[in-house]
Amino acid sequence: MITPSGEFKGWKDMTPAERKRDQLRHFPTLLARWAGGRASIWELTVSLKTLTVRVERSGIQGNLDVHCIGPSHIHGPVFWDNCEITVSLAADDTFIVLDVRAGLEIRTASVEVTEHC
Numbered sequence: 505m506i507t508p509s510g511e512f513k514g515w516k517d518m519t520p521a522e523r524k525r526d527q528l529r530h531f532p533t534l535l536a537r538w539a540g541g542r543a544s545i546w547e548l549t550v551s552l553k554t555l556t557v558r559v560e561r562s563g564i565q566g567n568l569d570v571h572c573i574g575p576s577h578i579h580g581p582v583f584w585d586n587c588e589i590t591v592s593l594a595a596d597d598t599f600i601v602l603d604v605r606a607g608l609e610i611r612t613a614s615v616e617v618t619e620h621c
Contacts, residue, residue: 520597521597524593524599527615528593531590531615534568534617535568535570535590535591537568537619538567538568538589539587539588539589540561540586541559541560541561541564541568541586541587542560542561542562542583542585542587543557543583543587543606544557544582544583545557545582545583546569553573553574553575554573554574554575555571555572555578555610555612556569556570556571557569557572557589557608557610558570558621559587559589566619566620567619567620567621568618568619569617569619570589570591570616570617571617571618572601572614572615573612573613573614573616574612574613575610575611575612576598576611576612577609577610577611578610579607579608579609579610580603580608580609580610581606584603584606584608586605587603587606588604588605588606589601589602589603590603591615594611598612598613599611599613599614601615
């Protein structure tokens with residue numbers, strides 16, 4: 505992460521809040537690449553408390569997974585077309601995974617976004 509003074513700050517030197525903000529900068533590019541695809545609640549595990557939203561696009565090989573680690577609130581459809589998922593930080597430093605058009609809202613302690621799982 506680059507600090508406001510222009511210095512590099514390594515992951516181990518960041519506060520938890522800075523780490524979360526640093527994570528956020530990677531998400532928009534990946535999420536935009538898969539916008540318009542068909543999304544679904546792919547996996548929910550109780551023991552590990554994880555929820556995975558998978559996005560696939562017709563005619564494109566691969567997928568995008570949004571892994572929600574420690575979800576505390578889940579609201580929305582099980583699957584939907586024309587997704588437009590965003591990830592942001594709430595005031596309490598939890599992540600919010602949203603697709604406004606679909607009515608999806610997930611509040612979670614941590615998020616990972618990965619392609620081609």
